[in-house]
Amino acid sequence: MPTRIFSSLLVMMALLFSGPASAQTKNRDKARAHYESAEKFYQKAEFRKALDDYLKVLDYIERDSIPDMYFNIAQCHRQLAEVEKALFYYRLFLSKSPTSPLRPEVEKHIAGLESERQKTTKPKGKVTIITDPPGANILIDTFEGVGVGVTPKVLEVEVGTHILVLRLENYKDITHQLVVEADKMVVVQHNLVQSSGGDNVKTEDAKSLLTRDDTNKNGNAKTPDVVGTPLPVPFYSRWWFWTGVGATVVFAAATGYFGMQTLSLKKEWDDTGDPNKKSDGEDARLFTDIFLGATVITAGLTLWGVLSYDGGTAMPRQPEKGSAWLLPSCGNAGCGFVFTYNF
Numbered sequence: 001m002p003t004r005i006f007s008s009l010l011v012m013m014a015l016l017f018s019g020p021a022s023a024q025t026k027n028r029d030k031a032r033a034h035y036e037s038a039e040k041f042y043q044k045a046e047f048r049k050a051l052d053d054y055l056k057v058l059d060y061i062e063r064d065s066i067p068d069m070y071f072n073i074a075q076c077h078r079q080l081a082e083v084e085k086a087l088f089y090y091r092l093f094l095s096k097s098p099t100s101p102l103r104p105e106v107e108k109h110i111a112g113l114e115s116e117r118q119k120t121t122k123p124k125g126k127v128t129i130i131t132d133p134p135g136a137n138i139l140i141d142t143f144e145g146v147g148v149g150v151t152p153k154v155l156e157v158e159v160g161t162h163i164l165v166l167r168l169e170n171y172k173d174i175t176h177q178l179v180v181e182a183d184k185m186v187v188v189q190h191n192l193v194q195s196s197g198g199d200n201v202k203t204e205d206a207k208s209l210l211t212r213d214d215t216n217k218n219g220n221a222k223t224p225d226v227v228g229t230p231l232p233v234p235f236y237s238r239w240w241f242w243t244g245v246g247a248t249v250v251f252a253a254a255t256g257y258f259g260m261q262t263l264s265l266k267k268e269w270d271d272t273g274d275p276n277k278k279s280d281g282e283d284a285r286l287f288t289d290i291f292l293g294a295t296v297i298t299a300g301l302t303l304w305g306v307l308s309y310d311g312g313t314a315m316p317r318q319p320e321k322g323s324a325w326l327l328p329s330c331g332n333a334g335c336g337f338v339f340t341y342n343f
Contacts, residue, residue, distance in 0.1 A: 031060035042076070051076035063278040067096035071106065078109060083117050123182035124156045129166070130189045136168040140178070168192055235309045244302030252296040 023140065038053030054073045061069075074089035090106050090113075100106075129138055131151040138155070139147045141162050148155060157180045164172040172190040180186060235241050265281030268274065 026058040254291040
């Protein structure tokens with residue numbers, strides 16, 4: 001309150017003792033009237049009305065002639081939780097009146113508003129959008145309007161799930177569910193398909209787009225490459241990954257056990273010359289070799305599955321034409337491996 005009184009006195013003095021020219025008298029009276037009205041509204045916590053009158057004062061005074069008006073305007077914006085505007089006017093006030101006794105309070109308000117802005121500002125991620133042909137209008141979370149630009153374009157978009165619409169005259173609309181993560185780059189690439197003369201281009205209901213991925217709804221649409229973002233379904237949530245890991249661990253443990261047995265039996269045979277120890281050692285070495293091979297195979301297949309996994313299905317992506325796959329599989333009778341060749 002003392003700060004408000006001090007600021008009010010400064011402004012009133014400036015309005016009372018501004019230039020005496022008759023041409024300014026009328027404007028000065030109007031400025032004083034709006035200022036007094038603003039003060040009354042402010043005291044009644046009607047900050048929006050107070051702000052309107054403070055701004056009208058600026059219409060009737062010379063620019064920057066009363067810097068304390070910027071302080072009052074900033075106070076109203078702060079009370080209205082309009083952080084960006086409050087920061088602007090606080091800083092404008094300091095730039096026009098750097099030695100003001102109000103400076104410590106203003107700097108305190110600026111620090112508090114900056115902290116609040118960091119808490120409320122949503123993080124953003126980058127989205128690169130490419131179409132063939134280029135020039136498609138980009139709409140995000142809307143099906144109408146001028147959009148946010150044309151392809152190709154790199155945008156900063158708030159983190160979360162969005163609806164992306166790509167629209168180009170004489171081409172069918174592309175609708176795309178867009179998932180943006182903080183500090184990650186998403187690349188969306190589509191080939192646009194020409195529409196026939198009488199066809200009405202329809203966009204799908206926005207709610208349905210939030211529940212499924214329609215990236216490939218058009219025949220020539222390319223699956224977007226998502227760079228640096230986690231897979232929709234992590235590979236470590238799939239049964240085949242843990243089957244492979246478990247089998248690798250078991251086989252590795254067996255390899256270690258029989259390997260130690262082999263070394264122990266060899267040492268006993270060297271010391272005693274007992275032929276039974278030699279025979280047992282050779283059996284242990286055979287089991288060591290078998291389990292070592294099994295360890296290498298299961299580890300290799302598991303790694304292959306991880307590297308080939310695209311996150312969209314319960315298994316790694318389908319083999320391309322002419323490729324062969326050997327993958328772990330479990331059924332009612334037990335677990336094993338399935339060999340698949342795609343003709």
